[in-house]
Amino acid sequence: MLKALEGSQAIARAVALCRPDVVAAYPITPQTHIVENLSRLVADGEMHTEFVSVESEFSAASVVLGAAAAGSRAYTATASQGVLLMAEVLFNIAGMRIPLVMTVANRAVSAPLSIWNDHSDSMAVRDSGWIQLHAADNQEAVDTTIQAFRIAQETELPVMVCMDGFILTHTLEPIELPAQSAVDGWLPPYQFSRKLDPGDPKSLGTLVAPDFFAEVRHSHHAAMIKALDVIEEIDREWHAFTGRRCGGLLEVTGDPDAKIGILAMGSTFGTIETGMEHAGPDTGSARLLKLRAYRPFPAEALRKAAEGLDHLIVIDRAISPGMGGIVGTEVAAVLADVPGAPRIHNHALGLGGRDIPETIYADLMATISDPDAPAFSVFDADPEKLDPEDR
Amino acid sequence: MSAESERAERLTELRQKFGRKPLAPGEETIPHSPREAQPKFRGLDSGHRACQGCGEALAARLVMESAGPDVMIANATGCLEVFTTPWPQSAWRVPWVHSLFENAAAVASGMEAAMKAQGKNTKVLAFGGDGGTYDIGFQALSGMLERYHNVLYVCYDNEAYMNTGIQRSSSTPHSATTTTSPAGKERMGKRHLKKDLLSIIAAHHIPYAASASVAFPADLQRKVRYAMGIDGPTFLVIHSPCPLGWKHASALTIQVARRAVECGLFPLVEIERGALTNVMPIRDVRPVTDYLSIQGRFSHLMDTEDTRAEEERAHLQALADYNIQVFSLQGDGEDPVDTGGSAAVGRSGHAARRA
Ligand SMILES: Cc1ncc(C[n+]2csc(CCOP(=O)(O)OP(=O)(O)O)c2C)c(N)n1
Ligand code: SF4
Ligand SMILES: [Mg+2]
Numbered sequence: 001m002l003k004a005l006e007g008s009q010a011i012a013r014a015v016a017l018c019r020p021d022v023v024a025a026y027p028i029t030p031q032t033h034i035v036e037n038l039s040r041l042v043a044d045g046e047m048h049t050e051f052v053s054v055e056s057e058f059s060a061a062s063v064v065l066g067a068a069a070a071g072s073r074a075y076t077a078t079a080s081q082g083v084l085l086m087a088e089v090l091f092n093i094a095g096m097r098i099p100l101v102m103t104v105a106n107r108a109v110s111a112p113l114s115i116w117n118d119h120s121d122s123m124a125v126r127d128s129g130w131i132q133l134h135a136a137d138n139q140e141a142v143d144t145t146i147q148a149f150r151i152a153q154e155t156e157l158p159v160m161v162c163m164d165g166f167i168l169t170h171t172l173e174p175i176e177l178p179a180q181s182a183v184d185g186w187l188p189p190y191q192f193s194r195k196l197d198p199g200d201p202k203s204l205g206t207l208v209a210p211d212f213f214a215e216v217r218h219s220h221h222a223a224m225i226k227a228l229d230v231i232e233e234i235d236r237e238w239h240a241f242t243g244r245r246c247g248g249l250l251e252v253t254g255d256p257d258a259k260i261g262i263l264a265m266g267s268t269f270g271t272i273e274t275g276m277e278h279a280g281p282d283t284g285s286a287r288l289l290k291l292r293a294y295r296p297f298p299a300e301a302l303r304k305a306a307e308g309l310d311h312l313i314v315i316d317r318a319i320s321p322g323m324g325g326i327v328g329t330e331v332a333a334v335l336a337d338v339p340g341a342p343r344i345h346n347h348a349l350g351l352g353g354r355d356i357p358e359t360i361y362a363d364l365m366a367t368i369s370d371p372d373a374p375a376f377s378v379f380d381a382d383p384e385k386l387d388p389e390d391r
Numbered sequence: 392m393s394a395e396s397e398r399a400e401r402l403t404e405l406r407q408k409f410g411r412k413p414l415a416p417g418e419e420t421i422p423h424s425p426r427e428a429q430p431k432f433r434g435l436d437s438g439h440r441a442c443q444g445c446g447e448a449l450a451a452r453l454v455m456e457s458a459g460p461d462v463m464i465a466n467a468t469g470c471l472e473v474f475t476t477p478w479p480q481s482a483w484r485v486p487w488v489h490s491l492f493e494n495a496a497a498v499a500s501g502m503e504a505a506m507k508a509q510g511k512n513t514k515v516l517a518f519g520g521d522g523g524t525y526d527i528g529f530q531a532l533s534g535m536l537e538r539y540h541n542v543l544y545v546c547y548d549n550e551a552y553m554n555t556g557i558q559r560s561s562s563t564p565h566s567a568t569t570t571t572s573p574a575g576k577e578r579m580g581k582r583h584l585k586k587d588l589l590s591i592i593a594a595h596h597i598p599y600a601a602s603a604s605v606a607f608p609a610d611l612q613r614k615v616r617y618a619m620g621i622d623g624p625t626f627l628v629i630h631s632p633c634p635l636g637w638k639h640a641s642a643l644t645i646q647v648a649r650r651a652v653e654c655g656l657f658p659l660v661e662i663e664r665g666a667l668t669n670v671m672p673i674r675d676v677r678p679v680t681d682y683l684s685i686q687g688r689f690s691h692l693m694d695t696e697d698t699r700a701e702e703e704r705a706h707l708q709a710l711a712d713y714n715i716q717v718f719s720l721q722g723d724g725e726d727p728v729d730t731g732g733s734a735a736v737g738r739s740g741h742a743a744r745r746a
Pocket of ligand 3: 520521522547548549550551552553
């Protein structure tokens with residue numbers, strides 16, 4: 001049954017359906033409604049979980065680490081400064097290969113202070129070794145959250161479900177929530193092979209000298225690569241089970257014969273799709289690539305999706321100052337050795353919550369025929385607002 | 392009553408209070424919990440790589456003996472973590488996890504929440520050095536105490552960051568030298584007081600907070616057993632000399648620790664719900680110089696020609712005198728009694744239950 005739910009409320013309910021034993025989270029805009037909704041579900045007896053109301057995000061991440069290591073399913077959520085405060089623990093969780101699920105309500109990172117959406121926060125921990133999945137709408141966020149608990153368990157890797165702050169977290173949409181019995185049947189009870197157990201004592205997180213460290217990193221990387229299949233397979237199973245899918249690793253829509261492609265992650269994808277629908281006939285159509293799995297990076301799927309394209313516009317919602325786009329740089333790297341690969345046009349848009357209008361589609365398409373268009377730009381920066389020397 | 396019989400009476404009284412009592416004829420010997428059923432248990436085994444005479448290694452061994460096998464540990468980064476677990480070896484015989492330097496209390500909170508969710512009674516312990524407790528892990532510890540997790544937090548206080556090569560912490564005593572508080576022409580070692588952590592912990596009004604010393608193992612183990620029996624947050628800070636950092640002979644660890652207590656600089660006290668409930672009395676109070684003079688970290692205070700050294704000694708003596716006064720440490724003629732006796736350590740078994 002479809003229900004009108006705010007994104008955060010839907011996420012809280014999806015989490016509750018997965019029956020985590022322990023939840024620890026600290027409020028930060030735009031994630032706050034998730035923690036509040038979870039607290040409410042616990043208070044109303046609709047969710048039976050140890051809710052640990054921590055004093056910081058650093059402790060939130062540490063609490064769920066301890067809980068998952070001790071054999072309990074655990075969940076946390078944060079955004080922006082919270083992700084950065086957690087950063088040390090996030091690397092630690094991934095390095096210890098602890099299966100956890102975290103929602104990131106993507107938000108810009110200070111300074112300057114901004115509570116609005118972009119992807120700087122999850123990008124900052126891109127190399128932590130977490131799986132990072134991006135949701136394009138709230139239904140996908142719900143479905144991906146439930147899938148994430150299974151992915152984490154099957155891969156022994158932590159999973160970050162990224163959803164755009166405000167754009168998704170604070171938007172009311174009709175959402176299909178699966179029944180509790182359905183989720184119970186689909187998601188097996190939590191298991192962790194190296195759990196702390198007095199009956200079979202193990203030491204976790206030991207000191208590793210140079211003679212073993214490289215092997216640990218090697219196997220972590222290998223596990224991430226193997227997770228590509230798991231992510232696809234679980235989305236396929238979910239599709240068979242619910243009739244809905246989230247796009248596996250990378251989904252291709254739009255005009256299959258187009259010579260121009262546009263790649264985006266998260267809610268921007270929907271804006272581009274609608275922009276194309278509403279664009280005038282002169283603008284032309286494009287092949288649309290929705291990148292759902294950002295880590296592990298689906299290199300093979302991308303190569304396939306880019307076949308036959310002359311140009312590929314890659315949208316970034318974050319910037320690596322001094323380098324440029326982050327997704328754009330990686331896409332270029334993946335396609336570098338492909339004969340006849342498309343030319344990459346990389347643009348950062350919507351930083352710090354700058355609205356991305358539907359008309360962005362036509363504006364982006366127009367750059368292809370502009371010989372002066374730069375290979376990378378902060379696309380929607382207004383030169384009029386800048387000092388002449390900064391333009 | 393003669394002094395002798397008075398003393399014997401006091402010892403009996405203390406043993407009855409804290410020691411293992413003989414079984415009455417026909418009394419049940421069936422253990423009451425899996426923890427009690429365990430044979431003599433070493434949670435921290437030999438073969439680890441601590442320096443000779445390491446107070447922290449000794450303290451951890453004593454804590455583990457009393458805590459028993461039905462525990463799990465969250466250990467902060469520091470010497471204890473490093474010397475016990477060089478992969479693929481581990482000296483721990485209980486489930487043990489090390490995450491980071493500043494989050495042992497939070498990791499332990501999560502483990503405890505998991506035990507609650509699973510309906511298990513396994514006690515969670517958190518271990519940290521003074522750096523991981525007084526300094527960088529302080530916030531997580533305060534949060535853990537405030538949220539009332541059923542965790543025993545043990546701080547192994549060796550009064551500096553030893554794992555990184557002897558840097559000052561907020562637990563380093565005034566005027567002690569470390570590599571970041573060296574003594575020189577302009578400075579007499581650390582310029583700040585040792586943080587009164589126990590008072591801050593006590594201000595959380597937790598059921599039990601205490602200080603202990605490796606020089607008094609039976610007292611230490613009684614405190615561990617007592618804390619283990621409490622369902623709620625408890626805290627123990629253990630004075631643990633570090634021969635490397637304090638610059639004393641490895642064989643002197645116990646003597647150094649004993650003198651710290653006997654001069655009043657490290658008072659052994661117990662605080663329950665914010666109120667002082669017990670202290671280890673000192674019979675013959677020693678001058679602080681007896682403690683300072685056997686450690687290289689205070690050698691700059693021993694220069695009899697230097698008036699600054701004299702001032703520093705007087706300052707430390709005043710701090711010790713203050714402790715003796717506020718905690719009424721001056722005993723009435725009895726030695727600090729080795730309560731329970733080391734032979735009575737019941738692996739948190741009978742002695743603990745009856746204490
Ligand atoms: C965030 C962070 N900062 C610094 C360090 C480096 N570091 C590791 S252990 C340690 C000092 C440990 O001191 P203490 O807690 O007193 O334990 P000890 O080694 O003295 O037993 C430091 C500074 C670290 N691991 N993490
Ligand atoms: S440096 Fe000190 S605390 Fe560390 S192992 Fe050696 S004696 Fe123990
Ligand atoms: Mg220390």
